[in-house]
Structure formats: structure tokens, C-alpha cells
Amino acid sequence: xKLITAIIREEMLDQVREALIDxxxxxxxxxxxxxxxxxxxxxxxxxxxxxxxxxxxxxxxIAVNDEFVDITVNTIIKAAKSNSGGxxxxxxxxxxxLEECIRIRTEERGGSAI
Amino acid sequence: xxxxxxxxxAAAALLLMMTGNLWAAEEIVLDSGATAWMLTSTALVLLMxxxxxxxxGGLVRSKNVIGTMMHSFTAxxxxxxxxxxxxYSMSFGKGVLGGWFGWEPSYIFLSGIDTAIMPxxxxxxxxxxxxxxxxxxxPALIAGAFAERVRFRGYVLFIALWGLIVYNPLCHxxxxxxxxxFNMGAAGAIDFAGGTVVHISAGVSGLVAAVYLxxxxxxxxxxxxxxxxxxxxxxxxxLWVGWFGFNAGSSxxxxxxxxxxxxxxxxxxxxxxxVWMLVEGLHQGxxxxxxxxxxxxxGLVAVTPAAGVVKPAGAMALGAIASVLCYLAIIMKDKLGxxxxxxxxxxxxxxxxxxxxxxxxxxxxxxxAAAAAAAGGQWSIWQQLGVQVVAVLVAIVYAGLLTYxxxxxVEKTVGLRAAPQDEMAGLDHSFHGEHGYGMLNxx
Numbered sequence: 001x002k003l004i005t006a007i008i009r010e011e012m013l014d015q016v017r018e019a020l021i022d023x024x025x026x027x028x029x030x031x032x033x034x035x036x037x038x039x040x041x042x043x044x045x046x047x048x049x050x051x052x053x054x055x056x057x058x059x060x061x062i063a064v065n066d067e068f069v070d071i072t073v074n075t076i077i078k079a080a081k082s083n084s085g086g087x088x089x090x091x092x093x094x095x096x097x098l099e100e101c102i103r104i105r106t107e108e109r110g111g112s113a114i
Numbered sequence: 115x116x117x118x119x120x121x122x123x124a125a126a127a128l129l130l131m132m133t134g135n136l137w138a139a140e141e142i143v144l145d146s147g148a149t150a151w152m153l154t155s156t157a158l159v160l161l162m163x164x165x166x167x168x169x170x171g172g173l174v175r176s177k178n179v180i181g182t183m184m185h186s187f188t189a190x191x192x193x194x195x196x197x198x199x200x201x202y203s204m205s206f207g208k209g210v211l212g213g214w215f216g217w218e219p220s221y222i223f224l225s226g227i228d229t230a231i232m233p234x235x236x237x238x239x240x241x242x243x244x245x246x247x248x249x250x251x252x253p254a255l256i257a258g259a260f261a262e263r264v265r266f267r268g269y270v271l272f273i274a275l276w277g278l279i280v281y282n283p284l285c286h287x288x289x290x291x292x293x294x295x296f297n298m299g300a301a302g303a304i305d306f307a308g309g310t311v312v313h314i315s316a317g318v319s320g321l322v323a324a325v326y327l328x329x330x331x332x333x334x335x336x337x338x339x340x341x342x343x344x345x346x347x348x349x350x351x352x353l354w355v356g357w358f359g360f361n362a363g364s365s366x367x368x369x370x371x372x373x374x375x376x377x378x379x380x381x382x383x384x385x386x387x388x389v390w391m392l393v394e395g396l397h398q399g400x401x402x403x404x405x406x407x408x409x410x411x412x413g414l415v416a417v418t419p420a421a422g423v424v425k426p427a428g429a430m431a432l433g434a435i436a437s438v439l440c441y442l443a444i445i446m447k448d449k450l451g452x453x454x455x456x457x458x459x460x461x462x463x464x465x466x467x468x469x470x471x472x473x474x475x476x477x478x479x480x481x482x483a484a485a486a487a488a489a490g491g492q493w494s495i496w497q498q499l500g501v502q503v504v505a506v507l508v509a510i511v512y513a514g515l516l517t518y519x520x521x522x523x524v525e526k527t528v529g530l531r532a533a534p535q536d537e538m539a540g541l542d543h544s545f546h547g548e549h550g551y552g553m554l555n556x557x
Contacts, residue, residue, distance in 0.1 A: 010539070011177075014331070014538060043547050043548055043549065045548065
């Protein structure tokens with residue numbers, strides 16, 4: 001089992017979510033997060049350009065069985081990449097080993113609980 | 115009824131200044147009571163615009179809240195400036211081009227009304243500013259139909275053109291002394307405070323624009339939840355308060371007619387809200403807050419054309435009828451699948467049509483008697499119904515057709531529909547470089 005964490009652009013959420021559903025990856029957790037990357041995102045307040053220190057992003061957490069890692073990752077990459085081959089700020093994907101997964105209702109453990 | 119606006123008002127004042135003819139001054143008496151109420155009404159109607167901004171702003175997703183509120187606020191800038199330059203002249207000047215719109219050179223920049231007092235005893239400035247507020251809120255209402263998916267510059271151009279060639283002519287036909295709907299039938303089409311001019315025209319225009327521009331990305335599959343219903347409720351409250359200026363102010367006086375209109379307004383809004391709650395409760399099992407305020411609006415919209423001619427029981431009936439019809443219209447929208455995002459047509463179009471038509475059956479006897487006298491003895495409610503239907507159809511056809519042409523023009527020139535990338539990122543960031551809800555993220 002793996003835990004896949006993806007940091008993506010806010011505006012790409014709908015697109016990524018729809019693509020994941022099409023790929024039958026339907027169990028996801030979504031968070032609003034802020035962070036530092038290499039991207040600069042300009043806001044304007046009373047005529048002054050402001051570069052926020054922290055840029056709003058969306059974080060997806062998806063726990064999957066090993067055989068679904070590739071399709072999940074490829075789907076996210078395809079849907080979250082900006083037009084014309086990607087831009088700074090499109091985000092990152094982290095994959096971590098997942099020790100255990102428990103479904104609270106039935107108390108079942110492991111791959112079948114995902 | 116709105117009183118006939120006499121061009122002689124301005125002309126007489128000008129004459130007075132030029133000749134310094136003092137005895138004429140006695141004939142123009144300023145009514146300070148009426149003036150005070152009309153000043154208040156003018157402010158109340160303006161209050162409806164930020165009220166509408168809050169109402170609409172709360173209903174869209176958080177990435178579009180600034181863009182949506184700006185649709186209302188921008189109208190305060192654009193329409194107010196246009197109104198002073200040519201709008202008042204086009205609306206209340208003498209009919210030109212076969213009565214298409216009005217024209218009165220001394221109204222350009224309001225230059226000729228500096229000292230004018232109208233026959234109703236109020237300065238013409240007050241009347242002009244009061245009417246100007248209606249010209250502001252009408253295009254702002256349209257924005258609800260195509261919320262969350264238009265380019266800002268396209269929107270600004272659209273409302274400017276719409277105000278000039280849709281609102282001003284309609285206003286002229288219905289409210290100016292020589293407008294053809296003002297004089298239709300025995301005593302004119304009844305549109306006390308803007309059922310046809312404001313709500314039907316805005317609702318139908320919104321529908322046409324929404325259908326032409328297409329649905330928002332993901333509609334109706336993706337759930338688009340309101341960002342802040344609390345703000346929507348406060349906005350609806352401001353709209354109700356402001357509506358007293360809208361309707362009771364439209365008596366252009368401070369007296370019996372004002373009180374009648376104010377009472378009808380209160381009763382219709384309350385009945386609309388209750389009936390909506392009841393219908394929704396029976397249909398869905400829960401009474402929602404958004405349903406309650408939608409009922410308030412449906413009632414207020416329906417009583418707008420009727421406030422001057424119906425008694426409280428009639429106003430109550432109108433509010434109830436409008437709520438049921440608007441509720442059905444919104445169900446119908448979901449069936450048909452067009453994306454009238456915030457139900458500009460579902461509430462303002464349908465509510466306005468319902469009010470303008472059904473008011474016929476609740477007109478107070480004294481009005482019908484006066485109409486009969488004007489017609490030379492006989493005037494039935496069926497004849498008046500005919501006049502009302504014609505006025506409604508004129509508003510629907512004219513606003514619908516011209517809006518289609520304008521949307522086409524704006525889309526092909528500066529562009530009205532937002533690019534998919536901008537729409538996904540949200541209007542706030544894409545067109546304004548701002549974020550409405552800073553506190554949603556650590557910053």
C-alpha cells in the first residue's frame with residue numbers, strides 16, 4: 001500500500017478530480033494548503049503589486065494498493081499539468097509507503113480496507 | 115402610477131431664470147415633505163445595489179466572490195455616469211425616432227435642470243437621481259444569470275450598451291409622459307415601480323445571455339456550493355429594506371399613495387417568503403434559508419409593478435403566486451439544463467411576469483373607476499389584462515432580441531465568455547488580481 005500526496009494548483013482541482021473519477025480512483029481527501037515553491041503569484045491591492053510569501057495550493061491525499069500507484073500518479077500528472085507542456089507551479093507528487101489502513105466501521109485491515 | 119413628467123418643468127425653470135419673472139415663482143412650490151422622502155428613497159434604492167452584491171456574492175464559489183460583487187459595484191459607476199450624460203435624456207426626454215427613445219438637449223449632463231422644481235413639488239435633480247438608481251440596479255440583476263463565467267471588460271461593455279439601448283428605451287415607453295405603453299388603453303400599462311422595465315427586462319436578458327454563453331464548466335455535474343450563505347441572507351435583508359424606497363418612492367410623493375405602496379411591498383415580501391418555505395418544506399422536507407430569501411425576492415419582484423394599485427390582500431396573493439411560479443421555474447430550469455446560475459430569470463423574469471399579469475385581478479376599485487372615466491364610461495379588467503399582456507410581451511421581445519445582438523457583438527469584439535483557464539482559476543484572480551476570502555488559507 002502507498003500513500004500518494006499531490007500538491008496541485010487550485011484551479012486544477014476540478015480537472016484532476018474528474019480525471020481521477022474517470023480512472024475509478026474515487027476515495028480521496030482534499031485540503032486547502034499554502035506553501036513555498038518556485039512559483040510567484042501576483043496579486044494587486046490598491047495599485048501595489050504584491051507577491052504573497054505563501055501561495056495557496058490544493059493537497060490531495062490518496063491511499064492506494066500497489067497496483068494502482070501508476071495509474072493514479074499518471075492521471076494526476078496528466079490533469080494537473082498546465083497547457084503547453086507545464087509551468088513552474090504545477091505542483092509535486094510524493095509517494096510514501098503505507099504501513100496500515102483500517103476501516104473504522106468494519107475494523108477490517110490492510111488492502112481490502114482501502 | 116408614476117406621474118407624468120412634464121418637460122415644461124425644466125423649460126419653465128429656464129424661462130424663469132432668463133426673464134427673472136418673479137410672479138411665476140409662486141406657481142412652483144417645493145414640497146419639503148415629498149422631497150425629504152424622495153431623497154430617502156433615492157438612498158434606499160442605491161442601498162439595494164450593495165445588497166444585491168452581497169446576495170449574489172454569497173451564492174457563488176469562493177474563487178468568484180469579488181468578481182461577482184464587482185458586477186454590481188461596477189454598475190454603480192458605469193450606469194450612474196451614463197445616466198447623467200445621456201440616460202435621463204433618453205428616458206424622460208421627448209420621444210424621437212418614432213418614440214423609440216427620448217431626447218431632450220437640456221437633460222444632457224442634467225445641465226438644464228439645475229433649478230427645476232417639478233409639478234410634484236420635488237427638485238428635478240431628486241427625480242433624476244432616483245430614476246438613475248433603477249438604471250444602475252437593472253443591469254446588475256442580469257449578472258446573476260451568467261455569474262462565474264464572464265470576462266470583466268466584456269461585462270462592462272455589455273452593461274453600458276445594454277443600459278443605452280435596452281433600458282433607456284423601455285423606461286421611456288413605460289414611464290415617460292409620451293411613452294406608448296404609458297398611454298396604452300384607458301390609463302396606461304400598469305408598471306408602478308419596474309415590473310417590466312426592471313425585472314422582466316433583466317430576467318429575460320439574463321436568460322438569453324446565459325443560454326448564448328453556455329453553462330459554467332462542470333455544470334450541472336459538479337456541485338457548485340454557495341461560498342457564504344450568511345452574506346446572502348444579509349444581502350436579501352438589505353434588498354427588502356431598500357425595496358421600500360424602490361416601490362414607495364415610485365409614488366413620487368409623500369402621502370397616501372406612498373403608504374399604499376409601502377404596505378403592499380411589506381405584505382407581498384412576507385407572503386412570498388412564507389409560501390416558498392411551505393412549498394419547499396412539503397417538497398424537500400426542509401425549509402432552507404436560501405429558499406426563504408428567494409421567496410422574499412419573488413414576492414418583492416411580483417409586487418413591484420403592482421404596489422400602486424393593489425390592496426394588502428391582493429399584494430399577499432401576488433407574493434404567494436409568484437413564489438409558487440418561481441419555485442416551479444427553477445425546477446424547470448434543472449430539467450431543461452440551461453445554466454441561469456443565480457436564477458436571474460427564475461426569480462426576476464418569472465416573478466416580474468407573474469406580477470405584471472396577475473395584478474390585473476387585484477386592482478383597487480377606485481383605480482378601475484378612474485380608468486373607466488378616462489376611457490369614457492367602460493373599462494373592464496379583461497381590457498386591462500390585454501394591456502398588461504402587451505406590455506409584458508413588448509418587454510420580453512425587445513429585451514430578448516436586443517440582448518442577443520449585444521451579447522453577440524461583445525463576444526465577437528472584446529470577448530464576454532471567460533477562457534476556460536480563467537474560469538477554473540476564478541474571476542477574482544483572473545480579472546481582478548485579488549482574493550475575496552484571504553482567511554481561507556494561511557498567508
